[in-house]
Amino acid sequence: MSITADAFESAAQPARRWLANSLRDKVAGEDAEANARAIWMVDGERWFNQGDPIWRVHDDASMFVGGIRALLLQSLHPLAMAGVAGHSGYRSDPWGRLQRTSTYLAATTFGTVATAEASIARVRSIHERVRGRAEDGGRYAADDPHLLGWVHVAEADSFLASYRRFGGxxxxxxxxxxxxEQSGSIAVRLGVVDPPTTVAELREALDAYRPELVGSPxxxxAARYLLxxxxxxxxxxxxxxALAAGAVALLPIWAKEMLRLPVLPITERLVGAPLGDAAVRAIRWALSDPRHPRNTLRKQTT
Structure with a gap:
């Protein structure tokens, strides 16, 4: 007996709805729909549109893998990691931190200029209060352009690497x-000085930070916690x-060695990357449901 596509879709709808709602609650929080309306339903000029690469990358399910990779990579800068450990609440409120980050990315990528600028202003205000010393005695400040630059290049490299491997x-x-270039234009407004504007410059920027990176305690x-x-x-x-396996597979070898993660190229190619791909495809399927409020708002805007 054959099963039609419509019958399969109807039978799978509860699972699809559960996955979409679970992701929404974890990544965007309980006020996800209100935030979405504030970003998508407001008329006005926007920095980017649907045809822009930054829109395509940040709107893709591959961001779930890219986000994990970015956090692992960012942890390797001892001053940036000290700021996260001391002020972000990544252990006591990990989902809250993720929700604030995802709202910021959505506001600055998809929102109006006014919405994006207000989001950047809020983050800059928070950064002004984040200061302290790392375990080695080094001073850190979240609004330090050099540290902001590291956070930015780690994110841009991770999001692009994940989209390149798992993107739709x-x-x-x-x-x-x-x-x-587009992601750098947002970083400048946050306080980064002269961010890279090409892939070649992005690679050069990562290489320039490498002498400062270390697999600190x-x-x-943080890696054990995330993985x-x-x-x-x-x-x-x-x-x-599966998402985490995909993220680890995409990390540079030197980053895996610093984080004491096994370097298994064949296993990563045959197991880690396919697992990540399967997980991203499942998320893309769940989030593409035309009946989901997220996509209803999107249709009304675009």
């Missing part, structure tokens, strides 16, 4: 350069583990 479409080399603890003890229920653990 492909960017041309020119579009990849454009993505780096705080970085190793082995994430704050999720058992019903969600398999999907998260």
């Amino acid at each position: 479409s492909r960017l041309t080399p020119a579009e990849e350069d454009r993505y780096v 705080a970085a190793l603890e 082995l003890h994430p704050p999720i229920g058992w019903s969600e653990r398999a999907g998260y583990s």
Whole structure:
């Protein structure tokens, strides 16, 4: 007996709705719909549109893998990690931190200029209060342009690497350069000085930071937390583990060595990357439901 596509879709709808709502609650929070309305339903000039590379990358399910990779990579700068450990509440309120980050990315990518500028102003205000000393005695400040630059290049490299491997479409080399330039235009407004504007410059920026990077005890603890003890229920653990496997597979070898992660190229190619791909495809399927409020708002705007 054959099953029609419509019958399969109807049977799978409860699972699709559960996955979409679970992701929304974890990543965007309980006020996800209100935030979405504030971003999508407000008329006005926007910095970017649907055809821009930054819109395509930040609107894709591959961001889930890219976000994990970015956090692992960012942890390798001891001063940036000290600021996260001391002020972000990544252990006591990990989902709150993720929700604030995802709202910021959505506001600055998809929102009106006014919405984006207000979001940047809020983050800058928070950064002004984040100061302290790392375990080695080094001073850090969240609004330090150099540290902001590291956070930015780690994110841009991670989001682009994840989209390149798991994205729903492909960017041309020119579009990849454009993505780096567009993401850098937001970083400048946050306080980054002279961010990279091409993929080649992005690679150079990462290489320039490498002498400052180290697998500190705080970085190793953060990696264990993200990869082995994430704050999720058992019903969600398999999907998260697949995303994390994809993120680790995309890390540079030197970053894995600093984080004391196994370097297994064949296993990553045959297991880690395919697991990440399967998880991203499942998320893309869940979030593409035309009946979901997220997509209803999107249709009304675009």
